Amino acid sequence: MSLHHRPVRLPALLALLALAGCAPGDSEARVDPPPTPPAAVAGFCAALHEDLPETVAGLARTPTEPESGLTAAWGGSAIVLRCGIPKPPKMADPEQEGVHVNGVAWLLEKLPDGGFRFTTGMRKAYTEVRVDKEHATDAGMLVGLSTAVARTVPEGISSY
Numbered sequence: 001m002s003l004h005h006r007p008v009r010l011p012a013l014l015a016l017l018a019l020a021g022c023a024p025g026d027s028e029a030r031v032d033p034p035p036t037p038p039a040a041v042a043g044f045c046a047a048l049h050e051d052l053p054e055t056v057a058g059l060a061r062t063p064t065e066p067e068s069g070l071t072a073a074w075g076g077s078a079i080v081l082r083c084g085i086p087k088p089p090k091m092a093d094p095e096q097e098g099v100h101v102n103g104v105a106w107l108l109e110k111l112p113d114g115g116f117r118f119t120t121g122m123r124k125a126y127t128e129v130r131v132d133k134e135h136a137t138d139a140g141m142l143v144g145l146s147t148a149v150a151r152t153v154p155e156g157i158s159s160y
Contacts, residue, residue, distance in 0.1 A: 029062055031064040031068070032082075034070055034082050034086070035086070037084035041125045042084060044123075045084045045127075048083050048125075049070070052072050052148050056145065057131075060075065061074050062074060070084050071083075079131050079132075081128070083126075083127045083153075084127075084160070087158060101142040102142075102143055102146035102147050104123070105121040105122045105123075106142065114132075115133045115136060116131045117129070118131075118142065123154070124155070125158055126158055126160070127149060129142075129145060
């Protein structure tokens, strides 16, 4: 997959994400943390966790169950982040779509339920963000998350 050559086309991304209205989700999200990553990856994830925004796409950050420094959520389970995941197999597929937002490359996958999964590439830790179809309306979501990733997870290739 060649993520490092595709600039974000905001109108295209907006059209892709403009699926439905935005409403608050549940007060808590069930998020399974990824398997325990290597110490260096866990350190990047801890830094990211501390730097994540309090709101994403107008949704407030909510607790995750179980509580973990590798996960975060906004609007209940509307937007869910997991840091330190193993390299997704689809990263090797040159046909996969990808975008760049604020210097961060993202693999873009539409999910069978109508939501989206975005996974960082070209970083020392892989971070996955899932957005349900009801809340995939704001391209600004990736802007705030990309800013936090760019500040806390160095560029490079994760060995995990």
